Amino acid sequence: MEKTKKKSIFSNPMRKWGWFFLGPMAIAFFIGFVWPFIQGIFLSFCDFNTVSDFSIKFINDKGQFALFENYINSIQSPQIIYSLGFTALFAVVSVIVINVFAFAIAYALTQGIKGSNLFRTIFFMPNLIGGVILGYAWQMIFGGILSLLDLPDLRSDTGIGFWCLVILVAWQQIGYMMIIYIAGLQAVPEDMLEAAKIDGANKTQTLFRVIIPNVMPSITICMFLSLTNGFKLFDQNFALNSGLPTIIRPATETSPASFINSTQMLAMTIKATYDKGSAFHGQAQAQAVMFFILVAAIGLGQLAITRKREVQQ
Amino acid sequence: MRSSRMSDAFGQILIEKVINVKKETIKRAAAVALAAMMAGTALAGCGESSSNATSDSPSSKTDSSAADPLADVDGSKGKVYWLNFKPEIDETLQTLAKDYTAKTGVEVKVVTAASGSYFDTLTAEMTKPDAPTLFVIGNQQGVKDWKDYALDLKGTAIEAELNTDAYNLYDESGKLVSMGYCYECYGIIVNPDLIEQAGHKMDEIKNFEGLKAVAEDIHARAGELGFDAFSSSDMDDSSSWRFTGHMANLEYFYEEKEAGATWTECPASLTGNYMDNYKNLFDLCINNSLTDPKDLAAGGHNAENEFKEGKAAFFVNGSWEYAAVSETVPNATMIPYYCGVEGEEKAGLNCGTENCWAVNAKASAEDQKATIDFMVWLVSDPDANKAMVEQLGIMPYKNAVASTNGFLNDAAKYTADGCYVMDWATNYQPNVDEYRKVLVSALNAYCADQSDANWAAVKTAFVDGWAVQYAAING
Numbered sequence: 001m002e003k004t005k006k007k008s009i010f011s012n013p014m015r016k017w018g019w020f021f022l023g024p025m026a027i028a029f030f031i032g033f034v035w036p037f038i039q040g041i042f043l044s045f046c047d048f049n050t051v052s053d054f055s056i057k058f059i060n061d062k063g064q065f066a067l068f069e070n071y072i073n074s075i076q077s078p079q080i081i082y083s084l085g086f087t088a089l090f091a092v093v094s095v096i097v098i099n100v101f102a103f104a105i106a107y108a109l110t111q112g113i114k115g116s117n118l119f120r121t122i123f124f125m126p127n128l129i130g131g132v133i134l135g136y137a138w139q140m141i142f143g144g145i146l147s148l149l150d151l152p153d154l155r156s157d158t159g160i161g162f163w164c165l166v167i168l169v170a171w172q173q174i175g176y177m178m179i180i181y182i183a184g185l186q187a188v189p190e191d192m193l194e195a196a197k198i199d200g201a202n203k204t205q206t207l208f209r210v211i212i213p214n215v216m217p218s219i220t221i222c223m224f225l226s227l228t229n230g231f232k233l234f235d236q237n238f239a240l241n242s243g244l245p246t247i248i249r250p251a252t253e254t255s256p257a258s259f260i261n262s263t264q265m266l267a268m269t270i271k272a273t274y275d276k277g278s279a280f281h282g283q284a285q286a287q288a289v290m291f292f293i294l295v296a297a298i299g300l301g302q303l304a305i306t307r308k309r310e311v312q313q
Numbered sequence: 314m315r316s317s318r319m320s321d322a323f324g325q326i327l328i329e330k331v332i333n334v335k336k337e338t339i340k341r342a343a344a345v346a347l348a349a350m351m352a353g354t355a356l357a358g359c360g361e362s363s364s365n366a367t368s369d370s371p372s373s374k375t376d377s378s379a380a381d382p383l384a385d386v387d388g389s390k391g392k393v394y395w396l397n398f399k400p401e402i403d404e405t406l407q408t409l410a411k412d413y414t415a416k417t418g419v420e421v422k423v424v425t426a427a428s429g430s431y432f433d434t435l436t437a438e439m440t441k442p443d444a445p446t447l448f449v450i451g452n453q454q455g456v457k458d459w460k461d462y463a464l465d466l467k468g469t470a471i472e473a474e475l476n477t478d479a480y481n482l483y484d485e486s487g488k489l490v491s492m493g494y495c496y497e498c499y500g501i502i503v504n505p506d507l508i509e510q511a512g513h514k515m516d517e518i519k520n521f522e523g524l525k526a527v528a529e530d531i532h533a534r535a536g537e538l539g540f541d542a543f544s545s546s547d548m549d550d551s552s553s554w555r556f557t558g559h560m561a562n563l564e565y566f567y568e569e570k571e572a573g574a575t576w577t578e579c580p581a582s583l584t585g586n587y588m589d590n591y592k593n594l595f596d597l598c599i600n601n602s603l604t605d606p607k608d609l610a611a612g613g614h615n616a617e618n619e620f621k622e623g624k625a626a627f628f629v630n631g632s633w634e635y636a637a638v639s640e641t642v643p644n645a646t647m648i649p650y651y652c653g654v655e656g657e658e659k660a661g662l663n664c665g666t667e668n669c670w671a672v673n674a675k676a677s678a679e680d681q682k683a684t685i686d687f688m689v690w691l692v693s694d695p696d697a698n699k700a701m702v703e704q705l706g707i708m709p710y711k712n713a714v715a716s717t718n719g720f721l722n723d724a725a726k727y728t729a730d731g732c733y734v735m736d737w738a739t740n741y742q743p744n745v746d747e748y749r750k751v752l753v754s755a756l757n758a759y760c761a762d763q764s765d766a767n768w769a770a771v772k773t774a775f776v777d778g779w780a781v782q783y784a785a786i787n788g
Contacts, residue, residue, distance in 0.1 A: 049436065049439075049458060049459075049461075050436050050437075050439045050440045051436075051440050052440040053439070053440070077785075139549070139611070139612075140611070140613050142611075143608075143611030143612070143613060144611075146611070147607075147608055147611065152610075152761055153607075153608075153610035153611045153757065153761070154611075155548075155610050155611070155753075155754070155757055156610050156754075156757045156758055156761055242550065242750065243750060244750065244753065244754045244757070245754040245757065245758065246750065246751045246754035246755070246774070248751065248754070248755060248770045248773050248774055250769070250770075250773045250777065251773070251777050256777065256780065256781055256784070257773050257777035257778065257780075257781055258781070259747075259751045259774070259778060259781060261750065261751075261754075272746070272747060275744075275746050275747070276744050276747070276785065276786050277454060277457060277458055277744075277786055278457070278458040278459075279786070280786070
C-alpha cells in the first residue's frame with residue numbers, strides 16, 4: 001500500500017509536474033482571492049476608511065457587546081430587503097430564460113444543420129464583451145426601440161427595466177451555456193439513441209426520456225453558473241438601469257418620505273452603502289460577507305438538488 | 314489505493330496513445346500552451362485588479378517618476394507625490410513636475426486618477442507606504458472622511474499666498490483642511506450670434522422674463538431659423554448632473570440668501586421655498602429644446618456638439634467647457650441661472666470649486682515641507698503658474714497670472730459690476746449619488762408627463778430627499 005503510493009508519486013508525470021502547472025494559478029488564487037477574502041471577513045467587524053486604517057470595537061459606548069453591530073445595522077434599510085426580493089426574482093427568471101434558450105439552440109445546432117460551427121461562434125461572441133459596455137450599448141438600443149414603440153424608457157418603468165435587464169443578460173450568457181450543452185449533447189451515447197429509435201420512441205420521447213437525463217451534468221453546471229451570475233450581477237445593472245426608477249413615497253404624518261430604487265440589485269445596494277461615506281465601509285463589508293454566504297448557500301443547495309437527478313452512464 | 318489504480322489506468326492509456334505520437338505531441342504542446350496562457354491571464358487579471366482602481370486605460374494614469382530616470386534627485390530634500398483629481402491637467406502637471414525636479418532636485422511624482430474614481434483611488438493609495446503627500450479634499454463629505462489625513466494648513470507658506478479664503482474648507486474644530494487651487498463657474502452658456510440672428514439682443518436677457526421670451530420665440534421659429542433654443546437636457550449619467558447637481562444649486566443658494574447666511578455645513582433639511590424657480594428654468598430647458606422631453610431619460614444626445622455646431626443657442630454647463638466651445642463659438646458667453654427670483658437682475662454666476670489641495674498629515678515632515686514648497690512654486694513662479702492657469706482657468710492666489718477663460722472672465726465681470734456670486738451650496742448635497750439618483754428618477758417621470766402629481770414627486774425627491782439622505786448618513 002505505502003509502496004505503491006510512493007512509487008506512483010515518482011513515476012507518474014501528472015503527480016510530478018502537477019504543481020508546476022497549478023502553481024501560478026494557486027498563487028494568483030491566493031493573492032487575488034483567498035487573502036482579500038480573509039481580510040474582508042475581518043474588516044466586516046471593523047470601522048475602516050482605508051484597508052490599513054481600521055479599528056475593531058467589541059464594546060460600544062453604551063457598554064453593550066458590539067462586535068456584530070455592522071451586521072445588525074447593515075440590514076436595517078428597506079432598500080436591502082427590497083433588493084433581495086428583486087434579485088431573487090431576477091435570478092429565477094434569468095435562469096429559466098437562459099437555460100431554456102441555451103438548450104434549445106444547442107439542440108438545434110447538434111442536429112447536423114449546415115453552418116452550425118459558424119452559428120456556435122456567433123452565439124458565443126456576446127459573452128466576450130464586458131458588462132459595462134454591454135449595459136451602455138443596450139441602453140441606447142432599448143432607448144431607441146422603446147421610443148419608437150411609444151413606451152416609457154427603461155429607466156422610468158420598473159417592469160420594462162426588469163425585462164430589459166433579463167434580455168441583456170440572456171443575450172450575453174446564452175452562448176456560453178450553449179457551448180456547455182453542446183458538449184453534453186455530443187456525449188450522449190449513440191447506442192442509447194439507437195436503442196430508443198428501435199424501441200419506437202418518437203423525437204419528443206427521446207428528448208425527454210433519453211437526452212435530457214443524459215445531459216443532467218451539463219444542466220447542473222449551467223444552472224449553477226446562471227443562478228450565481230444572476231445573484232452577483234453588478235456591471236450590467238449599474239450601466240443599464242443604475243437602479244432607476246425610484247419608488248417615491250411622500251412623507252405622511254407618521255413616517256418620513258421613503259425612496260426605494262426599484263431595479264437596484266443586491267451588489268449595487270452594497271456599493272451604495274459603501275458610497276455613503278467612510279462611516280459605512282464596515283457595514284458595506286458586512287453586507288458583502290452576508291451576500292457571499294447567501295450566494296454560496298443557494299449555489300450549493302442547487303448543486304445538491306440537481307446532482308441527485310444525474311444518471312450514471 | 315483507488316487513486317493509484319486510477320493513475321495506473323491512466324498510465325496505460327498514455328502508453329497506448331504513444332503509438333499516435335505525433336498527434337499526441339501536438340495535443341500536449343497545445344495543452345501546455347493553454348495552461349500557460351490561463352495562468353498568465355489569471356495573474357494578469359490579478360495585477361489588473363490591484364491597479365485598476367488607479368486607471369481605466371494606460372493613458373489615464375501616467376507616472377512621471379517611472380518614465381524619467383530623474384538623474385539629480387536629492388532624497389534628503391523630501392519628495393512630493395500628488396494624487397491628481399483632474400485628468401485634463403495631467404499632461405501639464407507631468408511637465409511641471411519634471412521642470413521642478415530639474416530645478417530643485419526634489420522628486421515630484423504625479424499620478425492622475427481616472428475620471429470618476431478619485432476617492433476609490435485615494436482609498437487605495439493611502440494604504441501604501443509611499444502615500445500621496447498632496448491630494449484633493451473637495452467638499453464637506455470629503456472633509457468628514459479624510460480630515461484625519463489632512464495637515465492643518467493654517468499659517469503655512471501656501472496659505473500666505475492665497476488672495477481669498479472663499480474656497481477654503483475647514484473641519485468642525487476649525488482646522489484648515491484644504492484650500493482651493495482653482496475655481497470654476499457654471500450657468501447658461503449662450504451663443505450671442507444666434508440670439509442676434511433670431512432678431513434679439515443679449516441686453517434683453519437680464520432676468521427670467523427676458524430669457525423666457527427669447528427662448529420661447531426661438532423655439533417657436535426653430536424650423537425657420539435652423540436652430541433651437543436649448544441643447545438637449547439628457548438625464549442619463551453623463552449629463553444629468555447638470556440639472557441635479559448644478560441647476561439645483563439655484564434653489565439651495567436662494568434658500569441661503571433668504572436665511573441670510575451661507576452654509577458652513579450640510580443643513581438637516583430644506584425649506585423648498587424656491588422649488589418654483591427651479592421648475593421655471595427646468596421647464597424652459599426641456600420644453601424649448603431640440604429633443605422631445607420624453608426622450609431625455611434615455612439620453613444619447615450630445616448637448617455640447619449641438620451647441621458647438623450652432624444647432625442651439627443655449628447650453629447649460631460650466632467654465633470647463635470654454636476651451637471646447639470657443640473653438641467654434643468664439644463669442645460664447647455665460648449668463649446666470651435666471652429663474653424668476655426678485656432682484657435677479659443682480660445675479661452673477663455660480664462660482665466655487667471642488668479642487669482643493671490637502672497635504673497628508675501622515676507624511677514625514679520633510680515630505681510635507683517639500684510639498685508645500687512645490688505648491689508655492691506652482692502659484693508664484695511666472696512660467697509654472699502660466700501653464701497652470703492656462704489649464705485651470707483661474708487661481709485664487711496673489712501672484713497668479715490673469716485668466717484666459719472667457720466664462721471665468723464673465724464671472725469676474727459680473728462681480729465687478731456689483732452682482733452677487735452664487736456659491737456652490739450644491740457641494741453640501743448629502744449622500745450625493747443616492748440623492749441625485751432619486752432626483753433623476755423623479756425628473757424622468759416629470760419629463761415623460763408634466764403633471765402636477767409628477768412635479769410633487771420631484772419636490773419630494775428634492776426637499777424630503779435631502780432630509781432623508783441627511784438622516785441616512787448622520788444616523
